[in-house]
Amino acid sequence: MMDSAPLLAVKGLTIALPTAEGGRAFAVRGVDLSIGEGEIVGLAGESGSGKTLSALAVLGLLPAGASIGGQIRFDGRDLTAEGGQGAAAVRGRDVAMVFQDPMTALHPMLSVGRQMTEHLVFHRRIGQAEADATAVAMLERVRIPNPRAAMKRYPHQFSGGMRQRIAIASALAAGPKLLIADEPTTALDVTVQAGILRLIESLRRELKLSVLLITHDLGVMSALADRVYVLYAGRVVERGSRADVLARPRHPYTRGLLDALPHGSPADHPLSALPGAPPAIGRFPSGCAFHPRCGFAQDVCRADIPDLLDVGAGSAIACPVDPLAAVPA
């Protein structure tokens, strides 16, 4: 599915944040990531690994005082070279985002119709009647019952699942090429979650939408993502197809994450559930930041930051020890 030039290509992304002590600490440390047209790419990793910051960098919405390095190319534009203006130009129009809590995207005091059409008039420069028709069609597409009546209602009059559908409709109304969905189902119960995941999958098919799906829930990832990137302490430690990363994980961290799943799949590899907690920024361990929690750590792991090396078929891992290579298939 990947073109020669992917829709989004992030290279060597670094993000440093100011610390309370007056210094700076790197939260994202050299992330490479690409998304092709119509592709759903998952970004996984425990809390604090840099998932949301990486996405916010694409949108030019990093916290005040953050500094960014590396390159972000989107649809032929070099957003980093264009500075904040490049990201501002694509934000909302070509790249849209939905969050865990749909109320962060929806204005509580504005009717659904008003917020959707204001957004459309602003981004697409169309008249009110056309904006109304587009908003109704998009609400219909995300399966909001009676969309014309829904346009007159307010976000709090809908359930959490319906609000997330409305937030997705609102994000997609201007016809973006890339949707960034940050934990879009985490606040929803399991049945509602499944409906939202099916919706994202159908939107990808119908609209040729590309999706960056951020979640620490590998179950959600396995339902939807074509390819998966696993982040740890601001670095990609493993990437590959969904089947390779989630069914045949090679990096000890990915394998630990999978073992920590309640239903423990895959079952037959030699790590138990992940011990310990991920490190905070400014306190990343030397070398491979995972080494204090890794059952395979050796001296070299404490000394050198492992490069992300290709291991074939689009997969790469950042672990020179590669324990799986030593385990008979």
Ligand SMILES: Nc1ncnc2c1ncn2[C@@H]1O[C@H](COP(=O)(O)OP(=O)(O)OP(=O)(O)O)[C@@H](O)[C@H]1O
């Ligand atoms: N505005 C901010 N000011 C200071 N530190 C921040 C800020 N935003 C994020 N961080 C820190 O940067 C690191 C990465 O944050 P990020 O939000 O990208 O993590 P995440 O992978 O999305 O985690 P989660 O799964 O909890 O959402 C964290 O340690 C976080 O505390």
Ligand code: SF4
């Ligand atoms: S580099 Fe070393 S510490 Fe890091 S995951 Fe591999 S074996 Fe474990």
Ligand SMILES: [Mg+2]
């Ligand atoms: Mg986050």
